[in-house]
Amino acid sequence: xIWFVRDFDLLSLLLRALSFALEALAFGGVFFLLVAARxxxxxxxxxxxxxxxxxxxxxxxxxxxxxxxxxxxxxxIGSSGMGSGMGLRDVVSAGYFISGTAFAIASLALYxxxxxxxxxxPSAVVIPIALAASVSLxxxxxxxxxxxxxxxxxxxxxxxxxxxLGALPFLLVAFKLNSDAEVSRQxxxxxxxMAIASVTILVSAGAGLAWFYAGTWQGMYGxxxxxxxxxKIVLTVVMLTLGAxxxxxxxxxxxxxxxxxxxxxxxxEAEIGLGITVILAAASLTAQSPxxxxxxxxTITGHQVVDRIEWRWPSFHTPAPAQLAxxxxxxxxxxxxxxTGGSASDANDRAWSExxxxxxxxxxxxxxxxxxxxxxxxxxWARHWPLLFLGLSIFILxxxxxxxxxxxxxxxxxxxxAPDVLEHRAYAALVAVFAIFEWGVQTGRLQWRRARFVFxxxxxxxxxxxxxxxxxxxxxxxxxxxxxxxxxxxxxxAVAGCGRWLELRxxxxxxxxxxxxxxxxxxxxxxxxxxxxxLLLLNYRES
Numbered sequence: 001x002i003w004f005v006r007d008f009d010l011l012s013l014l015l016r017a018l019s020f021a022l023e024a025l026a027f028g029g030v031f032f033l034l035v036a037a038r039x040x041x042x043x044x045x046x047x048x049x050x051x052x053x054x055x056x057x058x059x060x061x062x063x064x065x066x067x068x069x070x071x072x073x074x075x076x077i078g079s080s081g082m083g084s085g086m087g088l089r090d091v092v093s094a095g096y097f098i099s100g101t102a103f104a105i106a107s108l109a110l111y112x113x114x115x116x117x118x119x120x121x122p123s124a125v126v127i128p129i130a131l132a133a134s135v136s137l138x139x140x141x142x143x144x145x146x147x148x149x150x151x152x153x154x155x156x157x158x159x160x161x162x163x164x165l166g167a168l169p170f171l172l173v174a175f176k177l178n179s180d181a182e183v184s185r186q187x188x189x190x191x192x193x194m195a196i197a198s199v200t201i202l203v204s205a206g207a208g209l210a211w212f213y214a215g216t217w218q219g220m221y222g223x224x225x226x227x228x229x230x231x232k233i234v235l236t237v238v239m240l241t242l243g244a245x246x247x248x249x250x251x252x253x254x255x256x257x258x259x260x261x262x263x264x265x266x267x268x269e270a271e272i273g274l275g276i277t278v279i280l281a282a283a284s285l286t287a288q289s290p291x292x293x294x295x296x297x298x299t300i301t302g303h304q305v306v307d308r309i310e311w312r313w314p315s316f317h318t319p320a321p322a323q324l325a326x327x328x329x330x331x332x333x334x335x336x337x338x339x340t341g342g343s344a345s346d347a348n349d350r351a352w353s354e355x356x357x358x359x360x361x362x363x364x365x366x367x368x369x370x371x372x373x374x375x376x377x378x379x380x381w382a383r384h385w386p387l388l389f390l391g392l393s394i395f396i397l398x399x400x401x402x403x404x405x406x407x408x409x410x411x412x413x414x415x416x417x418a419p420d421v422l423e424h425r426a427y428a429a430l431v432a433v434f435a436i437f438e439w440g441v442q443t444g445r446l447q448w449r450r451a452r453f454v455f456x457x458x459x460x461x462x463x464x465x466x467x468x469x470x471x472x473x474x475x476x477x478x479x480x481x482x483x484x485x486x487x488x489x490x491x492x493x494a495v496a497g498c499g500r501w502l503e504l505r506x507x508x509x510x511x512x513x514x515x516x517x518x519x520x521x522x523x524x525x526x527x528x529x530x531x532x533x534x535l536l537l538l539n540y541r542e543s
């Protein structure tokens with residue numbers, strides 16, 4: 001697994017995303033117990049179960065922090081030959097090490113309190129300590145100007161996320177552990193009130209942070225940080241739309257609680273899925289410099305953005321492999337991907353990449369169009385559309401990396417040590433798995449019930465992971481141009497997965513609870529997202 005160890009940037013980002021998620025879940029479990037479960041008089045046995053689940057997240061958070069500290073320290077010490085010059089004493093006295101250690105200790109204390117005591121007050125006391133350590137690892141702690149205010153806003157952002165998204169899974173678990181419909185309804189109402197307050201704090205704090213970090217409107221659309229921040233805002237708006245639907249459902253009075261809880265569970269599941277993408281976007285933001293720190297050379301203008309998104313006919317011609325930059329040894333490619341962000345690419349390399357994206361766009365556009373046609377009556381022939389993605393998988397495997405087999409001289413298996421090659425082949429494998437499973441589901445050949453959820457899970461996961469995909473294009477703002485295409489595709493992928501999930505979950509028949517309306521609406525959303533992804537890929541450019 002040398003590729004995973006050496007691709008420190010990707011490893012660090014995934015660990016930060018995991019830390020954000022576990023922090024929200026550990027804190028959210030305590031908030032849910034205090035605000036919703038206990039006041040609604042959920043059975044003690046169920047509360048104990050929820051407390052143990054929260055303690056598991058706290059323990060996982062402590063372990064994640066220890067791994068993150070260890071990998072960061074190993075990276076700094078191991079790169080001393082490249083100019084960092086940091087020894088063990090320097091690392092131990094560094095701010096990240098001290099804050100990370102305090103965070104790990106506080107998380108471990110939270111685990112012990114939740115696991116071995118029945119009182120929640122001590123846990124509520126530990127949370128501010130853990131939160132302070134977490135916030136001290138953020139961008140706000142490194143700022144020279146307005147540091148106290150930024151730390152306060154960051155803390156509010158973390159608390160809002162925990163009380164909303166972190167507590168939401170505990171609501172679903174509590175529904176399953178509880179057989180009293182009225183108790184479930186009371187928990188949902190109390191959670192809804194807490195969610196409204198937490199969303200208000202979350203959005204207000206996020207707006208304040210965006211104001212300080214983006215600096216100007218150009219910082220929002222002209223930098224990688226700003227584009228990721230915009231994606232996070234869009235996803236939050238979609239989640240708030242689902243949350244607003246839950247709020248309106250809860251306001252129904254004198255109705256059977258079964259349909260109400262059915263809708264709550266379905267929309268909440270979609271919120272959680274989108275929340276994971278938001279957390280990954282937040283982790284990606286920590287790896288980017290805020291726009292206020294960027295130079296003019298690293299920021300693109302509004303005119304450049306308009307020129308970039310202007311429609312141009314795609315190119316389906318590729319340079320000859322001999323015209324590309326000479327292949328680099330694998331050891332050099334791995335070192336460049338790890339320490340310098342990749343090697344520069346010339347015009348022919350960019351043309352090769354654009355050619356690949358355009359062909360992929362044509363395939364996805366055809367698949368999305370056939371998926372829409374399959375929604376129509378008597379058009380069952382169009383349900384074979386997933387097979388197009390099998391062709392896309394083969395295309396990615398053969399053409400994505402011209403330095404590797406079968407186009408270039410690098411052997412097939414040895415080239416897996418290059419992080420960018422591994423990422424492309426992982427996508428090819430995901431696309432192939434999705435194509436086979438979804439074709440079996442669409443045509444009725446695959447009867448395994450859970451196979452239906454392979455598409456929405458992989459689609460949403462692919463969209464979320466695309467937020468971590470970076471391009472090193474050899475120029476200051478080259479990555480920003482790639483983000484302009486990649487980020488909307490990631491958003492559409494996440495929404496498509498959410499739409500397909502809602503279609504399947506609302507289509508399940510639980511007696512009188514089934515309502516085909518939401519399922520039918522969602523059934524049109526995800527094919528439209530695939531179609532739009534295809535159009536974006538057809539207009540993909542790297543300059």
